[in-house]
Amino acid sequence: MQLKVFLTGPTGYIGGAVADALLSAGHSVVGLARSDEAARRLTAKGIIPFHGDLNSPANLAKAAVESDGVIHAGTTNDGRIDQEAVRAMLDALRGSSKPFLYTSGIWVLGDTGGKIADETWPANPAALVAWRPEVEQLVLAAAPSGIRSIVIRPGIVYGHGGGIPADFVKSARETGAARYVGTGENHWPLVHVEDLADLYCCALENATPGTLIHATDGSAYRVREIAEAASFGAGAGGRTESWPLEEARQALGAYADALVLDQLVSSAWRKPPACEGAKRSFALLDDLRNGSYAQ
Numbered sequence: 001m002q003l004k005v006f007l008t009g010p011t012g013y014i015g016g017a018v019a020d021a022l023l024s025a026g027h028s029v030v031g032l033a034r035s036d037e038a039a040r041r042l043t044a045k046g047i048i049p050f051h052g053d054l055n056s057p058a059n060l061a062k063a064a065v066e067s068d069g070v071i072h073a074g075t076t077n078d079g080r081i082d083q084e085a086v087r088a089m090l091d092a093l094r095g096s097s098k099p100f101l102y103t104s105g106i107w108v109l110g111d112t113g114g115k116i117a118d119e120t121w122p123a124n125p126a127a128l129v130a131w132r133p134e135v136e137q138l139v140l141a142a143a144p145s146g147i148r149s150i151v152i153r154p155g156i157v158y159g160h161g162g163g164i165p166a167d168f169v170k171s172a173r174e175t176g177a178a179r180y181v182g183t184g185e186n187h188w189p190l191v192h193v194e195d196l197a198d199l200y201c202c203a204l205e206n207a208t209p210g211t212l213i214h215a216t217d218g219s220a221y222r223v224r225e226i227a228e229a230a231s232f233g234a235g236a237g238g239r240t241e242s243w244p245l246e247e248a249r250q251a252l253g254a255y256a257d258a259l260v261l262d263q264l265v266s267s268a269w270r271k272p273p274a275c276e277g278a279k280r281s282f283a284l285l286d287d288l289r290n291g292s293y294a295q
Contacts (some may be wrong), residue, residue: 005204006067008032008054008085009074010042013162014103014154014196018073019047021197022204030067032060032074054081057088064092069099069148069204079131086135095146099204102139104153106189106214106265107258108132116264119212126261128254136212143210150207154196155189155216155265158284161292163193164259165284168230169293177241178231181248184224184240186262189216190284202275214267221284223259229285233294 005022009015010031022029031047033039039049052059054076064070070089075082093100109117110124123133142149157163172178199215227240248256282291
């Protein structure tokens with residue numbers, strides 16, 4: 001069944017991939033556009049632009065009402081603004097049975113201490129995303145009011161030369177060594193951006209109200225290994241450099257503490273058979289050495 005989906009963040013890394021997946025699945029996409037240039041870019045991809053931003057709750061509510069479902073993949077990284085935007089769209093959808101997908105992230109879990117965290121793991125968010133669990137609960141609590149509300153927590157997203165792993169490539173090309181924060185012994189749970197986008201489509205069509213999903217591929221490389229692979233791909237011969245956490249905090253603030261989380265993450269949610277298919281992606285280390293990130 002073709003759906004008209006309102007998508008926030010359609011020009012972003014995750015949102016752009018989700019838009020492509022929705023279009024490939026036969027859905028129509030209405031994308032939030034903050035500028036005329038963004039609107040032109042969306043139109044060129046076959047996306048219907050909806051002028052506005054996340055600071056305009058009334059506009060977001062209007063777009064939500066006019067859609068068959070909402071995927072919220074954008075954020076201002078301001079908890080108050082994000083919560084008001086989510087609340088406005090949820091209020092507009094009450095009693096409609098329409099899907100609402102909210103994008104959170106695995107950093108809300110905190111450090112998992114060498115244990116594997118599934119969706120039952122209690123939230124212990126990094127300071128950078130301390131506001132997200134409250135918004136997650138707002139979304140999940142809307143399920144009894146006639147909204148098919150779903151929360152997706154992506155792992156570290158990679159692919160097409162983008163995401164956080166691209167920072168390792170950049171530092172390797174600029175300084176001759178891929179720089180990582182801390183010891184590099186911590187693990188990152190991962191997901192390829194195309195596989196993540198496919199999961200959004202599957203959840204949009206199939207997930208039940210009040211579902212929480214960890215979007216990871218089951219791998220968990222040590223950060224030092226990731227940086228080394230990025231260094232090889234960037235032509236720096238595998239050279240890496242540790243950036244002491246205290247120094248990184250001076251430049252990156254709370255983002256530095258999120259980067260040193262040691263996390264092992266799994267998902268109890270299973271795609272229905274109709275959504276299963278072969279992954280189309282490189283594994284991260286291969287992608288860094290020889291794929292979309294390579295020199």
